[in-house]
Amino acid sequence: MEQKESERINYLFFGILFAIQVITTTSSILLKENLAGSRMFFWFYALGQSAFEAALFIFLATLILRYLGKISFSCFIGFAFTVYALQFLDFVTDRILDLTFLQGVKAFILDETWENFRLLLDASGISFPLWILIFTSLGCVPLLGVGFYHATDWIAKKYPLSFRKEILLQVLICIPAALFFWDYTASKVIHPDSYTAFVKSLPWKRTFLTPHTIQLPLGHRLILPPSEEETKESITKIDQKIRNRPNIYLFVVETLRSDFMNMEIAPHLTAFAEQNISADLSLANANFTNISWFSIFHSQFPFFWYKRVTDNWSIGSPPLQIFKKLGYQIQVYTSAQLEFYGMEHLLFGSKNELLDSYQTFHHAPKQPAWDSDRQLFEKLEADAKDSNGQLFIVFLDATHFDYSWPETDSPFTPYASEIAFFRTYPTKSNIEKIKNRYRNAIHYMDKLFGAFLEKVDPNAVIAFTGDHGEEFFDHGHLFHGSHLSQEQLAVPIYFRVGNRQLRVPILSQMDIMPTLLDAVAGTTFPILEGQSALRPIEWPYAFSSRFNAKRSPYEFALQDNTYKLIAQFNDKDQIFDSTGINILSLRSCCDLTMSQYQENAQQWVQNQFGPALNRLFPQEEK
Numbered sequence: 001m002e003q004k005e006s007e008r009i010n011y012l013f014f015g016i017l018f019a020i021q022v023i024t025t026t027s028s029i030l031l032k033e034n035l036a037g038s039r040m041f042f043w044f045y046a047l048g049q050s051a052f053e054a055a056l057f058i059f060l061a062t063l064i065l066r067y068l069g070k071i072s073f074s075c076f077i078g079f080a081f082t083v084y085a086l087q088f089l090d091f092v093t094d095r096i097l098d099l100t101f102l103q104g105v106k107a108f109i110l111d112e113t114w115e116n117f118r119l120l121l122d123a124s125g126i127s128f129p130l131w132i133l134i135f136t137s138l139g140c141v142p143l144l145g146v147g148f149y150h151a152t153d154w155i156a157k158k159y160p161l162s163f164r165k166e167i168l169l170q171v172l173i174c175i176p177a178a179l180f181f182w183d184y185t186a187s188k189v190i191h192p193d194s195y196t197a198f199v200k201s202l203p204w205k206r207t208f209l210t211p212h213t214i215q216l217p218l219g220h221r222l223i224l225p226p227s228e229e230e231t232k233e234s235i236t237k238i239d240q241k242i243r244n245r246p247n248i249y250l251f252v253v254e255t256l257r258s259d260f261m262n263m264e265i266a267p268h269l270t271a272f273a274e275q276n277i278s279a280d281l282s283l284a285n286a287n288f289t290n291i292s293w294f295s296i297f298h299s300q301f302p303f304f305w306y307k308r309v310t311d312n313w314s315i316g317s318p319p320l321q322i323f324k325k326l327g328y329q330i331q332v333y334t335s336a337q338l339e340f341y342g343m344e345h346l347l348f349g350s351k352n353e354l355l356d357s358y359q360t361f362h363h364a365p366k367q368p369a370w371d372s373d374r375q376l377f378e379k380l381e382a383d384a385k386d387s388n389g390q391l392f393i394v395f396l397d398a399t400h401f402d403y404s405w406p407e408t409d410s411p412f413t414p415y416a417s418e419i420a421f422f423r424t425y426p427t428k429s430n431i432e433k434i435k436n437r438y439r440n441a442i443h444y445m446d447k448l449f450g451a452f453l454e455k456v457d458p459n460a461v462i463a464f465t466g467d468h469g470e471e472f473f474d475h476g477h478l479f480h481g482s483h484l485s486q487e488q489l490a491v492p493i494y495f496r497v498g499n500r501q502l503r504v505p506i507l508s509q510m511d512i513m514p515t516l517l518d519a520v521a522g523t524t525f526p527i528l529e530g531q532s533a534l535r536p537i538e539w540p541y542a543f544s545s546r547f548n549a550k551r552s553p554y555e556f557a558l559q560d561n562t563y564k565l566i567a568q569f570n571d572k573d574q575i576f577d578s579t580g581i582n583i584l585s586l587r588s589c590c591d592l593t594m595s596q597y598q599e600n601a602q603q604w605v606q607n608q609f610g611p612a613l614n615r616l617f618p619q620e621e622k
C-alpha cells in the first residue's frame with residue numbers, strides 16, 4: 001500500500017542534518033581543552049539533545065503537513081534548516097570567540113554603532129564584498145533548506161522508510177528523562193571548569209542542572225575611579241620640574257604573544273629584553289585591543305574603560321596630561337585604526353588636543369600592513385633625528401590578523417593561505433602553517449625595530465609592548481577575545497632606561513606610563529593606578545578583563561607569578577552594583593587547573609588574592 005504523504009518522512013534530510021550536528025558537536029567537544037575530565041558526559045548529553053531535536057522536528061513536520069498544508073510545511077522546513085545552520089555557525093563562532101552565533105550577532109551587530117561595526121569588519125581582514133556575500137547567503141538559508149529538502153525527498157520517495165508515530169512519542173518522552181537522570185547523577189561532580197568549557201558545545205548550550213557556582217561575597221561595591229574633575233584638579237596641583245627631557249618612544253604592537261619572543265623569531269627584541277628591563281611575567285590588562293589601550297594610556301584597571309566612555313571623558317589620557325605639564329610634545333604615528341570604539345578621543349582628548357602631531361599610515365588590500373609599518377618607521381626616524389623633549393607614540397599593525405609581511409622575506413615556511421583561517425577543524429599541519437604566518441609577521445616587525453635601534457639616540461627612553469596575545473587552538477580557541485588564557489594575555493613589556501638592567505617579578509600594561517614618567521621625572525604620581533618598574537614591586541598582581549564588545553567587561557583574571565583566579569562579577573550587567581564575584585576557575589599561571597583547592601575555594605582565594613581584591617572592593621567605603 002502506498003504510504004500517505006503525511007505519514008512519510010524524508011529520512012535523508014533529517015538524517016543528514018542529524019549526522020552533521022553529531023559530527024560538529026563531537027568535534028567541538030574533542031577539540032576543547034579538557035581541564036578536569038567529563039568529556040564523555042557532555043558527549044552523551046550532546047548526542048541525546050541531537051536525537052531529541054531530530055525526533056521533535058520529524059514529529060512536528062508530519063503534523064504540520066497533515067493539518068496545515070504544504071505552504072506551512074515549507075516554512076517549517078526552512079525554519080528547521082535554519083536552526084541546524086545556526087547550530088553549525090555556533091561551532092564556528094565558539095571556536096574563535098567562545099560565543100554562540102546569536103551572542104556574536106548581539107555583541108557585534110545589534111549593540112554596536114555603525115562606525116564600530118564597519119571598523120570590526122575592516123579589522124577582520126575579510127573584504128567588504130565578501131562580507132556582503134556572507135550576509136546575503138545567511139539571508140537565503142531558509143530557501144536553501146527548502147531546496148535541500150526537495151532534492152533529498154526525491155531519493156527518499158524512491159526508497160521510502162516507514163515509521164511508527166508511537167516510536168517518535170516514546171523518543172520524545174524517554175530522551176529528556178534519560179538526560180535528566182544522567183544530569184542528576186553527574187552534576188554534583190562536574191568541575192566548573194569543565195562545564196564552562198563544554199556547555200557551549202551542546203546543541204542547546206545548557207543542561208537541566210548546572211554545577212554549584214562558588215560565590216565570594218566581598219561586602220562592598222567596586223570602588224570607582226576618580227572623576228574627570230577630580231583628575232584635572234590632581235594634575236593641576238603637580239608642580240614637578242625637570243631639566244633634561246630625553247626623547248621617549250612607546251611602541252604598542254598589535255597581537256603580540258610573549259612566548260614568540262625568542263632569538264629565532266624576534267632576535268632584536270629578545271636581545272633588547274635581556275639587556276634592559278623586563279619581567280618574569282608580563283600581562284595585558286585585557287584580551288582585546290580597546291581595553292588594553294585604555295589600561296596602557298590611563299594607567300587604570302580595565303573594568304573602568306566603558307564607564308569613562310559613557311561619562312564622556314574629554315581630557316584624554318591622564319599620564320599624557322602629566323607629560324604635557326612636564327614640557328613634552330606628543331607625536332603619534334599609527335598604522336592601526338585608533339577610531340576603534342572611540343579610543344582616539346579617550347586617549348588623546350575630545351579633539352586630540354593632547355597631540356602635537358598625528359600621522360596615520362593606514363593600509364588597504366593594495367597597500368599591505370607591513371608596508372604601512374615600513375613607511376611609518378621611515379617617517380619616525382626622519383622626524384626623530386636631532387629632536388629633543390618628544391614623546392613618540394607608535395602603533396604597529398602588521399602582526400594583526402591575517403599577519404602581514406613581505407612574502408619575499410619568509411624565513412618560516414610553509415605558511416597558510418588566508419583561507420586557512422576559516423578551517424574550524426585544526427590539524428597539526430594547518431596550525432603550524434598559520435603560526436608560520438604569524439612568525440613571519442613578527443620577524444619582519446622585529447627587523448624594523450632592530451634597524452630603528454641602530455639609529456636612535458642611545459639616551460632615549462624606550463618602552464615596547466603588545467596590546468594582547470594570540471591563541472592558536474592552544475586551549476580550544478583561535479585568535480583572541482575569547483577567554484583569559486595565558487596565550488591571549490601574556491605580552492612582552494620591555495623598557496630601556498639608560499643602562500639599567502632589571503628583571504622584575506610581574507608587570508601589567510597599566511605599569512607602562514608610571515615607569516616612563518618615573519624614568520624622566522624621578523617620581524611617581526598617586527593618581528595613576530600602575531606602579532613603576534624602576535622601583536620595588538609592592539603590589540605583585542595583575543587584573544585582566546575579557547572582551548565584552550561595547551559593554552563593561554564582567555569576566556576577569558586575577559593573577560600573580562604562581563596562581564590565577566578567573567571570576568565574574570555577580571551582576572554581569574551592572575558590575576558597579578556587584579558586591580561579590582562568582583569563582584569560575586582556580587588555576588596555575590600556566591592554566592593548569594588547581595582542583596585541590598576547589599573544596600575550600602573561598603578561603604583559598606582570600607588567602608592568595610585578598611590584598612588584590614581589597615584594593616578594588618575596599619573593606620571601608622572611600
